[in-house]
Amino acid sequence: xxxxxxxxxxxxxxxxxxxxxxxxxxxxxxxxxxxxxxxxxxxxxxxxxxxxxxxxxxxxxxxxxxxxxxxxxxxxxxxxxxxxxxxxxxxxxxxxxxxxxxxxxxxxxxxxxxxxxxxxxxxxxxxxxxxxxxxxxxxxxxxxxx
Numbered sequence: 001x002x003x004x005x006x007x008x009x010x011x012x013x014x015x016x017x018x019x020x021x022x023x024x025x026x027x028x029x030x031x032x033x034x035x036x037x038x039x040x041x042x043x044x045x046x047x048x049x050x051x052x053x054x055x056x057x058x059x060x061x062x063x064x065x066x067x068x069x070x071x072x073x074x075x076x077x078x079x080x081x082x083x084x085x086x087x088x089x090x091x092x093x094x095x096x097x098x099x100x101x102x103x104x105x106x107x108x109x110x111x112x113x114x115x116x117x118x119x120x121x122x123x124x125x126x127x128x129x130x131x132x133x134x135x136x137x138x139x140x141x142x143x144x145x146x
Contacts, residue, residue: 009091012079012093013093022079027080031051031119032052033116036067036070042069044106060072
């Protein structure tokens with residue numbers, strides 16, 4: 001199940017259609033998806049998977065490293081995705097990103113998007129396995145002994 005969380009899907013789609021970038025945080029994995037539509041004469045849009053950081057300053061440094069050809073955004077546009085990674089496809093979020101990349105003629109970024117979603121889904125599956133096995137998790141109660 002994806003949970004009971006509510007969020008404004010139309011607002012997210014509008015942001016992806018209008019903004020020059022969006023950093024997506026996920027509740028199921030610590031990785032972040034950076035959708036960057038910004039361009040210059042040397043650079044096309046890019047889709048990047050970024051590690052979680054501990055501060056805004058660290059995020060700015062990570063963006064500078066990821067896209068050194070472009071200035072760091074004045075304001076960082078962030079959205080939290082409360083559902084599973086697969087729901088990005090089911091709810092049309094990836095279609096919104098793809099449409100904009102096609103409009104921009106960003107074929108490399110389209111490939112990056114596919115790779116990024118696969119990486120995020122794999123990280124989510126690994127996290128579910130860790131939760132089931134208890135690796136890195138503490139149980140709230142112990143099983144009764146027979």
